[in-house]
Amino acid sequence: MNEGERAALAGLLPFEAEPRLPDGRHRQLKEFVMSEIRTPVERPRKRLLRPALLAPALALGVAVAVGVPAFFGSGTPAYAVSKNADGTLTITINQAKDPKSLEATLRGMGVNAVVDYIPMGKRCSPQPRSTSFLSREEAQNPADGRPFLIWPPDTDEPGFRIDPAAIKPGQTGVLEFSVSEDEQTAGIWANISNGPVAPCALVDSDEAPLGPPPGWDD
Amino acid sequence: MDMSLRARMRDGDAGAFEALFEEMARPVFSHAFRLTGDWSAAEDVLSLTFLEAWRLRHRIDPDGGSLRPWVLGIATNVARNLRRAARRYADALARMPRGHPIPDFTDDIIGRIDAAEQLAAIRQAYGSLRRQEQEVFALCVWSGLDHAEAAQALGVAVGTVRSRLSRARKKLEKLAAERQQDPGWRQVKGDHRFVREENR
Numbered sequence: 482m483n484e485g486e487r488a489a490l491a492g493l494l495p496f497e498a499e500p501r502l503p504d505g506r507h508r509q510l511k512e513f514v515m516s517e518i519r520t521p522v523e524r525p526r527k528r529l530l531r532p533a534l535l536a537p538a539l540a541l542g543v544a545v546a547v548g549v550p551a552f553f554g555s556g557t558p559a560y561a562v563s564k565n566a567d568g569t570l571t572i573t574i575n576q577a578k579d580p581k582s583l584e585a586t587l588r589g590m591g592v593n594a595v596v597d598y599i600p601m602g603k604r605c606s607p608q609p610r611s612t613s614f615l616s617r618e619e620a621q622n623p624a625d626g627r628p629f630l631i632w633p634p635d636t637d638e639p640g641f642r643i644d645p646a647a648i649k650p651g652q653t654g655v656l657e658f659s660v661s662e663d664e665q666t667a668g669i670w671a672n673i674s675n676g677p678v679a680p681c682a683l684v685d686s687d688e689a690p691l692g693p694p695p696g697w698d699d
Numbered sequence: 700m701d702m703s704l705r706a707r708m709r710d711g712d713a714g715a716f717e718a719l720f721e722e723m724a725r726p727v728f729s730h731a732f733r734l735t736g737d738w739s740a741a742e743d744v745l746s747l748t749f750l751e752a753w754r755l756r757h758r759i760d761p762d763g764g765s766l767r768p769w770v771l772g773i774a775t776n777v778a779r780n781l782r783r784a785a786r787r788y789a790d791a792l793a794r795m796p797r798g799h800p801i802p803d804f805t806d807d808i809i810g811r812i813d814a815a816e817q818l819a820a821i822r823q824a825y826g827s828l829r830r831q832e833q834e835v836f837a838l839c840v841w842s843g844l845d846h847a848e849a850a851q852a853l854g855v856a857v858g859t860v861r862s863r864l865s866r867a868r869k870k871l872e873k874l875a876a877e878r879q880q881d882p883g884w885r886q887v888k889g890d891h892r893f894v895r896e897e898n899r
Contacts, residue, residue, distance in 0.1 A: 482839055482845050482846050482864075487839070487840055489868075490836070490839070490840045490864070490867075490868055490871075491840050491841070493868065493871040493872065493875060494821050494825055494836070494840070494871065495821065496733065496821050496841060500728065500732035500733070500738075500741065501725065501728070501729070502724070502725070502728050502745075507724060507725075510724070510742065510745060510795075510796075511717070511721075511724065513794070513795050513796055514720060514746055514750060514753075515713065515716070515717060515720070517750060517794070518713060518716060518749075518750070518753045519713060617785070617792060617793070626797070627797075628793070628797055630793050630794075632793060632794030632796075633794065633796065635796075668790065670789075670790055670793070671793060689790075691790065692789060692790065695786050695787050
């Protein structure tokens, strides 16, 4: 194809303004893609699990811990839920052992969510657990469009960050965490359901551990 | 793009992948925006294209030429099947930082508003083409691939690219002629809506 031919065709649809990402957004998306390709699907997240990391964040006034942490033997909280100044919550899981305690803590904070921990080689049955999951565009805070699951968390504090305001009255947040053999969380899947959410019965699986399988809503 | 970068990419070298992103992110975004007509969808296509490129890197022939047709071919497929691609990478997309219309990009936003009216008219004409014609047009005319590269990108014969492009050209020329004759109300073909063309 010669340039004359191309120019003639281009003249039929004179798309003069080249759509171009702002540099900052380009950088952001590059960092996202590079982080994803460097991340194995089951990423051990040990760096998130040192309680010592929590203390400096609190000292800086970034977050105020309001969740009731559950303690396991050693005195280290199994998990903590912190409320950030912007209304988002940061969930830190040190020992992924009792999802229903975390669920109860969230409910105590007014967050209607179900929480499940999925060990390696398992998945929830049934999947999908709801016939009325929201699309990604819908699962967000109606005021500012912030997504239900904020990733990366963009806070000094390690953990998983969610915006509870994305869950509207009558809806249920669903949080599934994949868990490694040493009870550390490796990944999260989060969505919001309009209707009821089936309880998670763990079954053996060699598929992706979290969320509905690909193609479930075809 | 040199051969070694191709081979390194195939071998899963993250540095080579980063170089590919730097080289191709801009053309991929432009291509995606023109195919989807939607800024946010184009950002999704951009990210998903590179996640797909990484997943499919073993398919790269280490001795080929530029990876541009290959990457733009992936972008075309992703844009065509965005919902399917989004499901495959649902977990990753949930982690993707969302764009915010914050005033850091004021100049850019003003530029986009200026371009919006022009864009609407072009999209009307572009939307009158069949999807396969749109893809060939975008690859050959806007992304600058030659017939053979577009054929490689789409996985079709070179003759197919030529005939799709030729059909697209005839339709657009006919549309341009019609527009000159009737600058008022008109029906956009294949779109069953009546669209008001403003007289300027």
